[in-house]
Structures are given as C-alpha cells and as structure tokens.
Amino acid sequence: MRTDKTLYIYTLLLLLVFLTGCWDRKEIEEVGIVLGIGLDQSDEKESNHQSISMLHQFAVPKQFAASDTGTSQKDYINLVSEGDTVLKNIREMSTRADRPPSYEHLRIIVISQALARDIDLKRITNFVLRNTDTRRSIRVVIDEGNAKDIFEKRGISTNPALLLRALSDNYKTSLTMPSESKLGDISEKLTGKTSFIVPGVETTDAGVKSAGGAVIKGSLAKMIGWLDEEEVAGLNILKGEKRQNGIVKGTDPKSGEAIVYEIRTIKSKIKPKFKGNHISFEVKIHTVGKLREDWVDPGNAFKSELIKRAEQATEASIRESVGKTLSKMQKSLKVDVAGFGTKVRIENPRIWNKLKEDWDEEFSEMPVEVKVNVKIQEFGTKGAKNG
Amino acid sequence: MLYKVMAYLIKPDIWLGAFFSFAFPFGVSRVFHWLERGSRGNSRWLGINPKEKAQKSFIKQEISQPSSIPFTAELNHNLQAMKEIIGHNSDVLFRQFKAGPLKWNAAVVYVDGLVDKMALVEQVIKPLMQDQGILNPQNINVNALNNSIMDSVVCCAEVKEVLSLDDCVHEVLSGNAALFMEGTANVFILGLTEGKERAIEEPLTEAVVRGPRDGFVENLRSSTVLLRRRIKDPGFTIINYTVGRRSRTNLSLMYIRGLTNPELVKEVQERVERIDIDVILESGEIEQLIEDNVLSPFPQAQNTERPDRVVSALMQGRVVLMTDGTPFALIVPVTFNILMTSPEDYYERWLPASLIRILRTGAAFIALFLPALYIALISYNHGLIPAKLVISIAAGREGVPFPSIIEALIMEVTLELLREAGLRLPKPIGQAVGIVGGLVIGQAAVQAAIVSPIMVIVVALTAISSFAFPQYGAGIAVRILRFAMMISAAVLGLYGIILFYILITVHLVKLKSFGVYYMSPFTPLLPKDWKDSFIRLPTRILKRRPEMNKAQDRTRQ
Numbered sequence: 001m002r003t004d005k006t007l008y009i010y011t012l013l014l015l016l017v018f019l020t021g022c023w024d025r026k027e028i029e030e031v032g033i034v035l036g037i038g039l040d041q042s043d044e045k046e047s048n049h050q051s052i053s054m055l056h057q058f059a060v061p062k063q064f065a066a067s068d069t070g071t072s073q074k075d076y077i078n079l080v081s082e083g084d085t086v087l088k089n090i091r092e093m094s095t096r097a098d099r100p101p102s103y104e105h106l107r108i109i110v111i112s113q114a115l116a117r118d119i120d121l122k123r124i125t126n127f128v129l130r131n132t133d134t135r136r137s138i139r140v141v142i143d144e145g146n147a148k149d150i151f152e153k154r155g156i157s158t159n160p161a162l163l164l165r166a167l168s169d170n171y172k173t174s175l176t177m178p179s180e181s182k183l184g185d186i187s188e189k190l191t192g193k194t195s196f197i198v199p200g201v202e203t204t205d206a207g208v209k210s211a212g213g214a215v216i217k218g219s220l221a222k223m224i225g226w227l228d229e230e231e232v233a234g235l236n237i238l239k240g241e242k243r244q245n246g247i248v249k250g251t252d253p254k255s256g257e258a259i260v261y262e263i264r265t266i267k268s269k270i271k272p273k274f275k276g277n278h279i280s281f282e283v284k285i286h287t288v289g290k291l292r293e294d295w296v297d298p299g300n301a302f303k304s305e306l307i308k309r310a311e312q313a314t315e316a317s318i319r320e321s322v323g324k325t326l327s328k329m330q331k332s333l334k335v336d337v338a339g340f341g342t343k344v345r346i347e348n349p350r351i352w353n354k355l356k357e358d359w360d361e362e363f364s365e366m367p368v369e370v371k372v373n374v375k376i377q378e379f380g381t382k383g384a385k386n387g
Numbered sequence: 388m389l390y391k392v393m394a395y396l397i398k399p400d401i402w403l404g405a406f407f408s409f410a411f412p413f414g415v416s417r418v419f420h421w422l423e424r425g426s427r428g429n430s431r432w433l434g435i436n437p438k439e440k441a442q443k444s445f446i447k448q449e450i451s452q453p454s455s456i457p458f459t460a461e462l463n464h465n466l467q468a469m470k471e472i473i474g475h476n477s478d479v480l481f482r483q484f485k486a487g488p489l490k491w492n493a494a495v496v497y498v499d500g501l502v503d504k505m506a507l508v509e510q511v512i513k514p515l516m517q518d519q520g521i522l523n524p525q526n527i528n529v530n531a532l533n534n535s536i537m538d539s540v541v542c543c544a545e546v547k548e549v550l551s552l553d554d555c556v557h558e559v560l561s562g563n564a565a566l567f568m569e570g571t572a573n574v575f576i577l578g579l580t581e582g583k584e585r586a587i588e589e590p591l592t593e594a595v596v597r598g599p600r601d602g603f604v605e606n607l608r609s610s611t612v613l614l615r616r617r618i619k620d621p622g623f624t625i626i627n628y629t630v631g632r633r634s635r636t637n638l639s640l641m642y643i644r645g646l647t648n649p650e651l652v653k654e655v656q657e658r659v660e661r662i663d664i665d666v667i668l669e670s671g672e673i674e675q676l677i678e679d680n681v682l683s684p685f686p687q688a689q690n691t692e693r694p695d696r697v698v699s700a701l702m703q704g705r706v707v708l709m710t711d712g713t714p715f716a717l718i719v720p721v722t723f724n725i726l727m728t729s730p731e732d733y734y735e736r737w738l739p740a741s742l743i744r745i746l747r748t749g750a751a752f753i754a755l756f757l758p759a760l761y762i763a764l765i766s767y768n769h770g771l772i773p774a775k776l777v778i779s780i781a782a783g784r785e786g787v788p789f790p791s792i793i794e795a796l797i798m799e800v801t802l803e804l805l806r807e808a809g810l811r812l813p814k815p816i817g818q819a820v821g822i823v824g825g826l827v828i829g830q831a832a833v834q835a836a837i838v839s840p841i842m843v844i845v846v847a848l849t850a851i852s853s854f855a856f857p858q859y860g861a862g863i864a865v866r867i868l869r870f871a872m873m874i875s876a877a878v879l880g881l882y883g884i885i886l887f888y889i890l891i892t893v894h895l896v897k898l899k900s901f902g903v904y905y906m907s908p909f910t911p912l913l914p915k916d917w918k919d920s921f922i923r924l925p926t927r928i929l930k931r932r933p934e935m936n937k938a939q940d941r942t943r944q
Contacts, residue, residue, distance in 0.1 A: 004421075007418060007421050010414035010417055010418055011414075011418055013410060013411075013414055014411070014414050014415065014418065017411070018878070020878075022877060022878055022879075024767055025767060025790065025877075025880075026766070026767070027765060027766055027784070027790055028764075028766070028769050028777065028780055028784060028791075029781045029784040029785055029787070031769070033769075033774075033777060033781065035774070059778050059781075061778045061779070061781035062782050062785050064775075064778045064779060064782055102769065104769055105769070105770070105774040105777055105778075107774060133770070135770075162774075162775075
C-alpha cells in the first residue's frame with residue numbers, strides 16, 4: 001500500500017502542472033493589430049533630447065471585413081504619441097489604446113525625412129529589432145514629408161499601411177524604384193557602416209507615390225540626400241538588379257526620334273583595378289531585351305540597321321543615366337551605395353582594410369569606366385510600321 | 388570559474404527546477420507503469436487471469452454443472468439424468484419410440500427450433516422404426532447392433548458418439564439431436580442443426596465502390612463458408628474453441644498453415660485459452676480480453692465484416708478470430724498503417740489508390756490537429772497567420788464572448804452529440820437530427836455570436852476528415868486524442884500541440900499488437916514494406932508478403 005500512496009502523491013504532483021493555467025494566452029480579438037508605425041520629428045522639445053513623435057496604425061477588424069459592403073468608416077485608427085525614446089512612446093500607447101499593441105503583423109515602418117536626417121537611425125530601429133514580436137523582414141521607407149499625413153492616404157481598397165507595403169514590394173516591375181529594404185538588412189548595413197538607399201515615398205493629393213530613394217550614409221547612420229527616380233534607375237542598372245519590365249528611352253542617332261527599349265535580363269560586373277595605391281573601376285553592363293516602341297520613320301525592324309541603331313541609342317541612354325547616378329554619388333553626395341566597396345573587399349582585402357574607415361570619401365575620387373552592351377532580341381509581332 | 392559554479396549550486400531555485408525536471412517525467416512513467424501493472428497482474432480488470440491460473444485447459448472451465456458423469460446402459464436412467472438438467476425447459480423435447488421389429492427402446496432428445504425436424508424424422512426415426520433387416524430379433528449382441536445402426540440404418544451426415552452426460556447436454560443445447568438406445572452407454576449425437584439466419588448482405592460499415600458485395604453473417608458456419616469459397620488451399624486451418632462459461636460461444640481461429648508464423652498462432656491460441664468469462668456476445672469483447680495494452684486509445688485488433696479483407700489478411704500471414712453470433716471478424720496483429728487502408732486500395736489501380744491513401748493520411752492529420760491548431764493560433768501564436776487573415780479572423784471573433792478553447796469545445800461536443808444521436812436514432816429521424824444540427828451549428832450559433840464563422844469551418848472540416856477513416860476504431864481513437872490535443876493547445880499553444888504529438892508518437896512507437904510494433908514498417912524500419920504504406924506501388928512490384936508478420940512463406944509472385 002505504501003507504493004500506492006507515493007503514486008497518489010505523484011499524480012497530485014502531475015496535476016500541479018495544470019495550475020499554471022494558460023499564462024501566455026491572448027486572444028486574437030483582444031490585441032490591437034499594429035499594421036504600420038510612423039516616426040516623425042516632434043514639435044515639442046523635451047529637455048535637451050530630441051523628441052520623437054510616433055504613430056501607430058491599428059487595424060479595425062470589423063471595418064476590414066465590411067469593406068466590400070461600402071462603409072464610409074475607416075478600417076484603421078492612428079494613435080500618436082510623443083516621447084524622447086521609442087520605448088517611452090510605446091509605453092504611452094498602452095495608456096490610450098484599449099487593446100495592447102501586437103507587432104507581429106507590423107507591415108511597414110515609415111520614417112520622415114526630417115527625422116532621418118536628424119537622428120541616428122540605429123537608435124530608432126533599435127527598439128523594434130530588440131522586440132521579440134517583430135520580424136526582421138518589415139519594410140522600411142522614408143517619407144519626404146510627414147509620416148502622419150501618409151498614414152491617412154488610402155489605396156484602391158486597402159488601408160494605408162497595406163498600401164505602403166504593397167508599394168514598396170512593387171519594385172520588381174519598375175526600374176525607377178529602389179529594391180525593398182528590410183529592417184534586418186538596414187540593421188546589418190548600419191552596423192557594418194555601409195551606405196545604402198532606402199525607398200522613398202511622398203504624399204500627393206491623390207495618394208501615395210514612390211519617390212526615388214533616400215541615401216543613408218553608413219558612417220553617420222543618417223540620411224544625407226535623395227536620388228531621384230532617374231538616378232535610381234541608373235543605380236539599378238549599375239547594380240544589375242533584375243527588373244521585369246524596366247523601360248529605357250533612347251534617342252535615335254540618325255533621326256533624333258525616340259526609341260523605347262524594354263529590359264529582359266540585365267547583368268553588371270564591377271571590376272576594381274589596382275595600380276599601386278590607385279584604384280579605378282570598370283563596370284560592364286550587358287543587357288538583353290526587346291524593342292518596344294520606335295518613333296523613327298520609317299522604322300522597319302526587319303532591317304538590322306534599325307536594330308543596330310536602336311541598340312546604340314539604348315547604350316548611349318544607359319551610359320548617360322548611369323553616369324548621372326555616378327556623378328551624383330561621387331560628386332554631390334560623396335557616398336557609395338552601389339557596392340563598389342564590397343568588390344574591393346573581395347578582390348583585395350588588404351587595401352580595403354586601409355580604406356574602409358572613410359571609404360565613401362575615397363570612393364568619390366576614383367574614376368569609373370562604364371561599358372554598356374545592349375542586345376535587342378526581338379521586336380514583337382510587328383516589324384515594319386508601313387506595309 | 389569554480390566559484391561561479393559553486394554559487395549556482397547553493398541557489399534553491401536551481402534545485403527546485405532540477406527536482407521538477409526529474410520528478411515530472413519520472414512521475415509520468417511511474418503512474419503509467421502502475422496502471423499497466425494493475426491491468427495485468429493483480430487482476431484489477433475483469434477477464435484475463437494471470438498465467439498460472441489459466442494453465443488448466445479451457446474445456447475444464449465448468450461452473451456449477453454436474454461433473455462428467457458417464458451414462459449407464461439403462462435408457463430410462465439416462466433420460467432421467469438428462470431431464471434433471473434440461474428437462475425443465477419447454478423447448479427441450481424427449482421423443483421415445485421403439486425401433487424395428489426388435490421393439491428396441493430408443494429416444495431422441497433435441498431442442499425444438501434448433502433441429503431440422505423433417506431431417507430428424509426422415510433420416511433417423513423413420514429408418515429406425517421401419518428397419519426390417521438389421522434390427523430383427525436374431526441379432527442380440529448390443530454392441531454389434533450399435534455399430535450397425537450407425538453404419539446401415541441412420542442416414543445422417545454428421546454423427547459422433549459421446550459418453551458423458553455434460554458433453555451430451557452441451558451438444559443438445561448447441562442444436563444437435565441426441566439418440567439414446569436401450570442397453571448402451573454410448574449416445575449418438577446427430578448433427579441436424581438448422582437455425583434461422585440472416586441472408587448475406589452488403590456490409591454496412593465498410594462500403595466500397597469496387598469490390599465484393601458480400602459480408603459475414605451472425606452464423607459462424609455460414610461465415611466460414613464465405614472464406615472457404617475464396618481459399619481452396621488445404622493449409623487453410625480453422626481451429627474451434629468454446630469460450631464463455633455460460634454462453635459456450637463458438638470461436639474459430641483461422642490461419643494458413645505453412646504461411647502464418649507459428650509463434651504468432653501459438654500466442655493467439657494462448658491468449659484465447661486464457662479467456663475466462665461467462666458470456667461472449669461480440670468479437671469486440673474478445674478483442675478487449677486479448678489485447679496488449681488496455682490503456683491505449685488505439686485499437687490493437689482490426690475488425691471487419693468483409694470476407695475479402697479477411698482473406699487478404701490471412702494471405703499477409705495474420706491470424707483471424709471469428710465469433711459465433713456476430714458478423715465481425717477480428718484480425719491480429721494490426722498496425723496503424725493497416726488501419727488506414729481500405730480493401731479497395733488493392734482493387735483500384737495503384738495511382739488512384741495511392742492518391743486516396745495520401746488523402747486519407749491528410750484527413751487523419753486534419754481530424755487530429757485542426758481544432759487544436761485553431762486554438763493555438765487564435766489564443767497564442769497569431770504571428771503565424773498571414774496578416775490579412777488575422778484581421779478577418781479577428782473580425783469574425785469580434786463579439787464572441789468565449790476564449791477559443793471554450794468555443795472549440797462547444798462546437799466539438801455539439802458535433803459529437805449530433806453524431807451519436809444520429810447514429811442511435813432510426814434512419815429517417817436521424818436525417819432530421821442532421822438537418823437540425825446543421826442549422827444550429829452552421830447558422831444560429833454564428834448569428835448569436837456564440838462562435839465565430841471560422842470555427843464552423845474548422846468543425847465541419849474536422850468532422851468530414853474524421854469520417855474519412857476506413858476503420859471506425861481508428862476514427863474513434865483520433866476523436867479521443869483530438870480533445871486531449873485541444874486541451875494541450877489551450878494550455879501551451881503550439882508548443883503544447885508539439886508536446887502532445889511527441890507523447891502520442893512515443894506511445895505509438897512503443898505499442899505492440901501481438902508482437903508486431905504498431906508503427907511498423909516505419910519503426911522498426913522495414914523499408915521493403917514501404918511499398919505498401921503511404922502509397923501503394925503497382926501490384927507487380929508487391930512480390931513479397933509484409934516482413935513485419937514474419938510469414939514462413941514470403942513470396943507472393
């Protein structure tokens with residue numbers, strides 16, 4: 001009978017496990033689903049610290065579900081808080097939202113231009129990265145104006161945060177948008193003191209629009225300038241980033257009319273050349289694509305002469321656009337966002353170790369030679385326009 | 388360094404944690420050992436006796452019946468003895484008559500309704516009464532006469548002699564007629580059984596699209612006939628047992644000599660002989676008395692109404708038990724994999740059969756996990772749901788006052804209630820229950836905001852998936868585990884689901900059915916048997932019998 005008694009005690013001990021209950025339980029409808037976070041510069045100054053104004057966009061599930069029946073109510077609410085640290089803002093949030101914020105479905109972080117130029121980005125992203133809820137794949141964009149305004153602009157049927165996320169994921173179809181920047185990548189680059197670009201957005205009357213890219217200087221961890229859409233296109237070509245239907249407009253050397261070329265594949269090769277302490281770069285860009293539109297009269301694509309002219313026109317146009325980007329990078333911004341430094345590091349680590357401290361400045365002095373090779377593979381179902 | 392370790396050693400919370408991390412698994416294993424030992428040794432559960440007690444043969448398991456008294460040579464004395472035991476029954480008839488010109492006193496004893504009266508008159512009574520040749524006064528040697536009666540007078544196909552009173556009583560009650568002759572202690576048992584029985588019909592529980600339409604019936608002999616027609620191999624062996632002290636139910640053990648592993652046959656025989664119970668009504672009772680693990684939710688014997696399934700099992704080297712009075716045959720050993728197959732898998736071509744098997748496996752997972760996953764995702768791990776789905780689920784749950792576990796329990800219990808009610812009611816009313824239940828579950832509960840619409844989808848999918856099990860028993864096991872799974876999901880979220888799944892896997896891997904591991908051919912690893920597991924390879928490739936049954940004859944083609 002003694003063994004039976006000990007076994008009863010064991011059984012009771014096992015039942016202890018259930019006493020803990022469901023301590024982590026939080027029902028899906030009891031949390032506030034945060035879809036977007038906007039960070040702005042605050043007007044109020046708190047002590048000697050720079051104050052941040054933080055906007056949380058919460059989803060209103062009921063309105064989401066009812067969106068197809070055409071209600072005029074918004075499917076989101078924006079709550080704004082002020083504070084000198086991000087955490088302080090979040091603490092403040094629980095004093096005004098009826099549901100505790102959950103960052104598991106955070107889609108996008110918008111940082112206003114003014115703030116990005118003013119504050120070390122590492123400090124801003126720090127909290128979000130240390131939070132266990134959030135993902136490292138959250139997209140980050142920089143807003144030309146105020147983050148508060150952009151979170152009021154609705155898309156065709158989506159709410160502002162989802163619209164911004166969709167917009168930042170659209171880069172694959174456009175040559176003029178920089179690649180998406182994930183929170184994890186940003187943190188990696190900031191820690192490595194590499195310069196990079198973050199997609200920019202701007203508010204227009206109609207809604208939200210992608211607006212080139214914001215250049216972040218790695219050593220400062222602050223934004224230092226913009227690349228406009230054309231410069232972003234040049235950068236994308238320079239990096240050889242695959243875009244589905246990037247369009248390049250060229251000018252026919254003979255008639256001066258427009259010729260439009262669509263990229264199918266694009267490859268670029270950045271090759272550093274070392275001569276003693278002197279470094280120069282050679283960039284080879286090779287692209288294959290199709291002739292999409294020509295204003296040349298008579299534009300007969302059956303003739304290889306026109307195709308050749310179109311290729312030349314495209315080459316010239318690409319060279320010009322890449323050149324513009326390069327001169328902006330080297331001359332006005334003095335920053336390397338195209339990954340020249342990485343190539344040097346791979347090819348010649350010893351020189352890189354000497355230069356890496358102020359690579360951005362060193363890079364701006366280095367000559368870059370661009371070679372472009374365009375091949376038109378096809379011209380669609382119509383060759384000659386006349387006949 | 389050492390100092391740091393020492394500092395850890397004196398902390399009480401470390402010791403507490405260590406104690407619990409040891410005591411919890413140890414406690415679990417102790418409790419289960421205790422329960423299991425209880426089920427085996429101390430005969431806490433009815434049925435199986437410890438081995439030493441069961442050493443005596445089954446035939447000696449008599450109760451309060453008179454011991455085997457031999458008959459005497461006096462007819463009246465013998466009849467009197469019979470009457471004392473069964474004479475109080477109105478359906479036991481004693482017919483006395485005088486045989487032949489010899490005027491030899493004779494009597495037949497039989498149970499009215501169990502014996503074919505026409506045959507009794509035509510084959511026994513009439514020849515005896517009218518015989519002129521053998522039974523005439525010149526022959527006076529009783530023993531010689533006795534033999535010649537059986538040889539030349541009584542023209543009945545099945546005849547045997549019994550010497551003791553209780554054997555005779557048993558035979559009469561089993562539906563045979565007993566012939567008593569004056570002057571001899573031998574009693575002839577005439578096999579003239581005739582009973583009303585159900586016609587052979589298509590089995591209700593195991594319908595197939597393609598395959599034989601006959602099913603077993605309650606009569607054991609008619610059922611074995613269905614098997615004999617399919618197997619003409621002389622090695623096909625049927626051994627008869629009588630189980631049940633009072634019911635004296637016939638039980639047939641079937642295997643194929645030269646194919647089935649003799650050790651398996653011996654093991655089954657031993658277990659059957661160990662049964663000591665008053666009445667056996669259904670093969671399910673046998674199953675529960677001979678199974679390995681009483682505490683397991685999983686069935687450790689397969690039951691079927693289909694003769695083709697039994698034949699296929701015999702050919703795989705398994706042993707079949709059939710009980711008189713029920714159409715359900717028992718097949719042992721069984722594995723989880725076998726419970727997920729339908730006989731149709733072998734009749735259809737291999738591609739559709741494999742596809743359906745994969746589908747069934749998927750259904751098993753849905754039936755086991757879906758409500759638990761719902762609870763875990765809703766209450767704990769929202770981050771795993773796509774963002775837009777989270778919002779729409781949250782919108783659906785807006786206004787539902789219960790946490791997801793209560794919501795799921797309400798719906799699942801309602802579903803089980805409906806299923807049980809629909810099963811027990813007569814068919815036309817059962818349909819009405821279905822309609823009412825469908826409306827209550829589907830419409831009203833959502834409109835009343837007691838449950839969310841997505842819960843209804845979950846419940847419906849779970850219900851349909853749990854109907855996709857080809858074996859009812861396996862389906863029930865999963866139904867039980869589903870509730871446990873839901874509770875563990877409610878306590879610990881996805882982590883709880885994983886823990887419970889590990890628990891089930893550990894149990895399944897350890898479970899044995901008649902010496903065969905329940906999860907074979909996956910554990911232990913028998914890659915050759917994988918040809919017929921999640922997928923079924925073409926029949927031409929299935930050249931060998933399953934290895935797990937250790938058949939003597941391994942080759943099929």
